[in-house]
Amino acid sequence: MTDMLHLSPEALESLSMRVLRHHGLDEAHAGAITRVVIAGQRDDCQSHGVYRILDCVRTIRAGKVNTAAQPRLVDGAGSIVRVEADFGFAPLAFERGLDPLTHLARRQGIGALVIRHCVHFSALWPEIEALTERGLVALALTPSHAWVAPAGGRRPALGTNPIAFGWPRSGRDPYVFDFATSAIARGDLELHRRSGQPLPTGCGVDAEGRPSTDPLAVMAGAMLTFGGHKGSALSTMVELMAGALIGDWLSSESLDHDAGAKASPCHGELILAFDPAVFGDSAESQARAETLFEAIESQGARLPSQRRYAARARSREQGIAVPRALYQEIQALAPDA
Structure with a gap:
């Protein structure tokens, strides 16, 4: 069994901030990244937890991210918010676009956040939960590096291309799924x-x-898509919607930019937010949703993210579990190592 440490969020935050600041990120970038990776570790998402600090450092050392980037809002149109990430890490760019996206969704019923030229390494569910906490329904799409072969092929042409969705629930954890199409x-x-x-x-x-x-x-x-041609079609949709449509790179272009550095992917992201109160009767919508969730759970089926929420509760009680070897590897990157 893996030797695990159980640490407070404050201890992990201190370590993450020391490492990221030591490697050239300012307080704002380091803080946004730290919040994302600690959330992943807290929820026992090992592949998107503090392990990703190693990815961030490797990407910085490879010169594949702009550590001085300052994400900024640029002119949008209608229900679109645009954030230019300037080839910096994605979490801060999302945080800069969150309030304007929320405002648009509440005013018009729907809003789109387009993030361009971001280095993306994290899961999408933290972004989704940031919107469900505000009572909004949310959908997020993003490409990656071209690591995945299409159905019937054997050469990489698609990214892992995750899709995430969230539905807010009154007094309960939101309904959220987040999965790669690989x-x-x-x-x-x-x-x-x-x-x-x-x-x-x-x-x-x-x-x-x-x-x-x-x-x-x-x-x-090459990796393969899930579900054969169905996963391949969804992955292609992500390339089109969160790449071609928003005028940013496809996964193949991100991999070309990487040029063998094995850094985190660089591309765009599309996030849609919907306000149920503008679309119709919010109470009626929630009641119908709860009827559906009850029909699923009453037969013993599990809603997505329930495992994460259970891990979150354990972390609150026992501390956040981190493999000792991984903790020591991250600690070795700190300035006082």
């Missing part, structure tokens, strides 16, 4: 490699196009 998240490949564990079958192929459960072989070959 059969497994890219970060999970690295976690399997680090632990020496094989991948589940159906996750990828090697450089010759042969099915493989070896993380290194799949990294050299």
